[in-house]
Amino acid sequence: MSGSEIFKTERFCVREFRESDREAFLACHRDPTFARFHRPDERSEKHLSAVFDLFLAWQHQDPRQNFQFAISKADNNDGYVGNTGFRTNGLAAGVCELGIELIPAVWHCGAATEILRAFVPWVRAHYEIDTFIAETAPGNAAAERLATAFGMRATGQEAKRYWRLQLV
Numbered sequence: 001m002s003g004s005e006i007f008k009t010e011r012f013c014v015r016e017f018r019e020s021d022r023e024a025f026l027a028c029h030r031d032p033t034f035a036r037f038h039r040p041d042e043r044s045e046k047h048l049s050a051v052f053d054l055f056l057a058w059q060h061q062d063p064r065q066n067f068q069f070a071i072s073k074a075d076n077n078d079g080y081v082g083n084t085g086f087r088t089n090g091l092a093a094g095v096c097e098l099g100i101e102l103i104p105a106v107w108h109c110g111a112a113t114e115i116l117r118a119f120v121p122w123v124r125a126h127y128e129i130d131t132f133i134a135e136t137a138p139g140n141a142a143a144e145r146l147a148t149a150f151g152m153r154a155t156g157q158e159a160k161r162y163w164r165l166q167l168v
Helices: 019-030 045-058 111-127 141-149
Strands: 005-008 012-016 066-073 082-087 095-102 131-136 153-157 161-166
Touching: 005 111, 012 111, 019 045, 045 066, 082 111, 095 111, 111 141, 131 141
Parallel strands: 095 131
Antiparallel strands: 005 012, 012 066, 066 082, 082 095, 131 161, 153 161
16 A cells, blocks of 8 residues: 555545545535535635645644545546544544545445444544544434444434443
8 A cells, every 4th residue: 555545444544634535525515415414614615625625634643643534446546536534633542533425426335434444443442532422413314324334332412412432
């Protein structure tokens, strides 16, 4: 694997974000099908560019506490089909917030499950994480099914629904 690749699954490559991913990241978030679970303020070009800049900046943290990785197809490392990450900043030792976003073209084919089945053990092995938390937008049934399939349990709901998984 090249220096920016984190790991591969059968169909996908998880790798560090590159500046060349910016337009595909923005296009994904502009897509009305994808964006329907995001608030209007989360869909502005200014906000999305700032988020993307943050993902690039996290690569230079020392020590690194936040990780957001691009996802490409395994046979096209330069493509972009989404991102996944985990964040530990501000959380107790051994706890992280987990997330994944995919372009609609790869929804409903097991992509999120495939990626997270590799990602969660990778995170545990490299960063001594045993508790994963996540949030889902109200009405995002697919995200809720994914959380449940991974053994996460709902812990509350305010503006978003919150999930938790503690592994031993």
